[in-house]
Amino acid sequence: MKKFFAMLMSLVLCMGMAAFAACSTEPENVPGDDAQMGGQTPEQGGSQEEGAGNEQTGDDEDTDDETPDETPSGESNVLIVYFSATGNTETIAGYIADATGGTIFELVPVDPYTSEDLNYGNRESRVYREYLDESLRNVELVSATPENWEAYDTVFIGYPIWWGIAAWPVNNFVTENDFTGKTVIPFCTSASSGLGQSGELLAEAAGTGNWLEGMRFRSSASENDVRTWIENLNIV
Numbered sequence: 001m002k003k004f005f006a007m008l009m010s011l012v013l014c015m016g017m018a019a020f021a022a023c024s025t026e027p028e029n030v031p032g033d034d035a036q037m038g039g040q041t042p043e044q045g046g047s048q049e050e051g052a053g054n055e056q057t058g059d060d061e062d063t064d065d066e067t068p069d070e071t072p073s074g075e076s077n078v079l080i081v082y083f084s085a086t087g088n089t090e091t092i093a094g095y096i097a098d099a100t101g102g103t104i105f106e107l108v109p110v111d112p113y114t115s116e117d118l119n120y121g122n123r124e125s126r127v128y129r130e131y132l133d134e135s136l137r138n139v140e141l142v143s144a145t146p147e148n149w150e151a152y153d154t155v156f157i158g159y160p161i162w163w164g165i166a167a168w169p170v171n172n173f174v175t176e177n178d179f180t181g182k183t184v185i186p187f188c189t190s191a192s193s194g195l196g197q198s199g200e201l202l203a204e205a206a207g208t209g210n211w212l213e214g215m216r217f218r219s220s221a222s223e224n225d226v227r228t229w230i231e232n233l234n235i236v
């Protein structure tokens with residue numbers, strides 16, 4: 001009888017250990033696993049706000065053996081388009097180009113803005129008049145369409161914030177091009193304002209394209225700020 005009990009006890013013990021072993025091989029819940037957020041979280045809070053643009057779809061997988069006919073640089077089909085009046089947005093555009101290997105295209109007004117024009121503290125200045133009268137915001141560009149436009153499938157669009165919205169010299173680029181099939185990523189610089197609705201308004205004006213959430217950078221953002229953002233976009 002004693003023997004029988006001893007055997008029964010060791011059997012129960014064995015079953016208990018087996019159950020524990022099975023449990024301990026279960027995957028654990030890792031806090032901070034954001035896989036279901038598409039990998040994009042608004043980064044670097046505080047001064048950088050998320051835009052009201054569309055969400056990232058996460059459908060950026062390669063199309064197998066398909067390569068665009070005319071990939072401009074031969075390597076990257078990323079285009080970085082920007083307007084910059086005083087150089088801040090231009091610097092960010094350069095960082096994006098370095099991080100992505102993309103091609104840069106600057107939007108240059110036929111009638112460039114002088115520093116007098118940009119004096120937004122003066123109600124008589126060009127920008128202030130354009131601000132007050134929307135009909136004056138149709139800024140003609142030296143060129144509104146980059147070469148090989150069709151070959152790009154990711155387009156960054158950069159601008160300074162002017163009175164809370166995208167500086168209007170980008171408007172004609174947005175309205176004069178077809179963004180169908182392209183992923184469009186707004187970015188901006190400002191003294192203190194966030195991205196606000198600027199990306200969303202441009203997306204509306206464009207009417208085509210898959211516009212992602214954009215990013216606002218402070219005027220003197222570092223290359224590292226930009227790289228961190230690009231890495232989180234998962235596009236390169």
Ligand SMILES: Cc1cc2nc3c(=O)[nH]c(=O)nc-3n(C[C@H](O)[C@H](O)[C@H](O)COP(=O)(O)O)c2cc1C
Nearest residue numbers: 084085086087088089160163164189190191192193
């Ligand atoms: C006409 C004008 C309007 C501006 N409006 C704003 C604004 O509403 N909010 C803000 O934070 N900064 C504003 N700024 C500051 C610029 O957004 C900021 O200096 C930006 O980095 C300039 O970019 P850029 O050097 O590429 O032109 C304004 C600047 C100008 C010239």
